[in-house]
Each structure stands twice: as C-alpha cells, then as structure tokens.
Amino acid sequence: MKFAVLQFPASNCDQDSVHAVRALGHSSRLVWHKESSLGDADAVIIPGGFSYGDYLRTGAIARFSPVMQVVRNFADNGGLVLGLCNGFQILCEAGMLPGALVRNRDLQFHCEHVFLKTNKFDSPFTNSIPDGKILKIPIAHGEGCYFADETTLETLKGNRRILWQYCDASGNLTETANPNGSLLNIAGVCNERGNVAGLMPHPERASESILGSDDGKWIFKSVIAAFESKGARVPA
Amino acid sequence: MKAKIIVTPKKAVVDPQGKTVQNALEHMGYRGIKAVHVGKYLEVELDGGDKESARKSLDEACHKFLSNPVIEDYQLEIAD
Numbered sequence: 001m002k003f004a005v006l007q008f009p010a011s012n013c014d015q016d017s018v019h020a021v022r023a024l025g026h027s028s029r030l031v032w033h034k035e036s037s038l039g040d041a042d043a044v045i046i047p048g049g050f051s052y053g054d055y056l057r058t059g060a061i062a063r064f065s066p067v068m069q070v071v072r073n074f075a076d077n078g079g080l081v082l083g084l085c086n087g088f089q090i091l092c093e094a095g096m097l098p099g100a101l102v103r104n105r106d107l108q109f110h111c112e113h114v115f116l117k118t119n120k121f122d123s124p125f126t127n128s129i130p131d132g133k134i135l136k137i138p139i140a141h142g143e144g145c146y147f148a149d150e151t152t153l154e155t156l157k158g159n160r161r162i163l164w165q166y167c168d169a170s171g172n173l174t175e176t177a178n179p180n181g182s183l184l185n186i187a188g189v190c191n192e193r194g195n196v197a198g199l200m201p202h203p204e205r206a207s208e209s210i211l212g213s214d215d216g217k218w219i220f221k222s223v224i225a226a227f228e229s230k231g232a233r234v235p236a
Numbered sequence: 237m238k239a240k241i242i243v244t245p246k247k248a249v250v251d252p253q254g255k256t257v258q259n260a261l262e263h264m265g266y267r268g269i270k271a272v273h274v275g276k277y278l279e280v281e282l283d284g285g286d287k288e289s290a291r292k293s294l295d296e297a298c299h300k301f302l303s304n305p306v307i308e309d310y311q312l313e314i315a316d
Binding site for chain 2: 093102105
C-alpha cells in the first residue's frame, strides 16, 4: 500500500509518519504542500506540527494550500485521509471534519502519554484494534481541546463517529483523564462517509516498542487492512 | 481606507485566556469585572475604491478565513 504524507512549512511529524508506515512494510513518500497531485497514493496522512507557524489559527492557512485542494478531491472520491494532531486541526479548519480544536483549558502545552478508548471497531481507522484494547499514545499540543456545538455532538454520538476518547488506564472516561478539556473527552472523530479521520494523539510516535508503546501501529494497521480488504475507496 | 476586524471567541466556547486575565485583574484589585474575553484584532489596509464592495469582499474573507465560525464571532468595520 502507498501512503502520501503531506509536508507543510513547520510540519514536524512528517518523517515520523513516513517511518511508522515503512516499519509496517508499506510504502510512504512525502508530498510538498505546493504540489497539486498525490500521484498514485492509496491513502493520505496529514502529519503533526505547526504548519505555517500556527498563524491566525492552527491549520487555518494550511487548508488553503494547493495540496489540500487535491486532498479534498481525493476524500470526495472516497480516499482514506488520516489527520494527526495538526493534521486533525487542518481537517477541521477545512470543514472536512466537524468541530474545531481550541486552546487547552489550562493554557498549558501537554506532552505526555494518554490512554484512548476506541468506540468503533469497523471503521477503516480502527478495524484492527484488538477488542477492548485501551491504547497508550502520546499527545503533544497546546490547542487540542475539541469543541463542537451540541447538535454536532449529538450527531457524532448518534452516528458512532467519535472514534477515540481520552480515558484512564481502565477505560473510564473521567475528567482527570481528559488532558485538554475536550468536550465528551473527544480525542478523534471521522466524517459521515467514514473515510476521513483525525485525532490529536500521535500514533506515529508510538508505533514501535522501543518508543515506550507500539499501540499506535494498530491505527496504521487498520488503514492497511481496510485497503487490503475493501480497496482504496470508501463508497459514498 | 482600512478595515478593522475584531475576532472574539463565541460565548459557548470556553475561553481560558479570558478567565485567566479576569482572575489576574481581580488579584490586582480591580473590582466589578464580570467577564473578560480575549480575541484578536486585525487591521487590513486597503487601496481605496468603493467602501461597500470592500465591506462585501472582506465580510466573505472574515467568514471563510479570518475567523472560524465554529468557534469565533467577528465584527468588521471599514474606516476612512
């Protein structure tokens, strides 16, 4: 399977994402933000970082870059798109995912391992995660507090589109396990079609045991399994 | 001619910056402060031309780019 990893000025998890995919035996290449083609990519990763210096708002400027126009077309055609941290923020700014990420409630930048509960096991981003597995994956962000209006939150809940929530080591969705004040402890969501997902934690930083956790690999493995079983396009 | 744009967080969005500034003001002894909202101010210098068409196009820019309607409100003023 071939992954395209986008690269914006001030992306800083691009190489980690490339490595995480290659470590699983698949192909991955960087695509510069000025490019207007994704080539023969089967899936797109929008990596973490501080694209365009986080100027104006996180992700606000990156969404207008040439490469994001082709990513939008790619997603409209059912292609798999995964946004990690800043990538999640970019997808929300682009309106490809609902809601927005705002300043952490305590105004602190949080860089630590968190626990995640996965809610939907049949999505292209979660299908390979072992049942009941609580993922231990790091976060590193200052603007990761997920916000959406009540109607949107109800829709997300009803359609089982909240893929990951912050929890404690036993899987309880507690206030203390919520590192940034996200509504409903939301760590990651997907779009209605199910082919675009974003999460604030960094699975690419937890994809090999030498990194302290290899739980992040399950998310990449899910994308690969979805591609291998169902092809590169999610039907509308 | 210039456009003055004020972007503020929506009331439904928790504004920890505003709350922290409010707390600091209270610690300093300023009384009677009900709430503080921290936003941003943008000044856009314009080449001149028609005020109404400038307002229309900047209003669109505010909605599409300069603010995020999910979390922010904006006020746009065109000044001479």
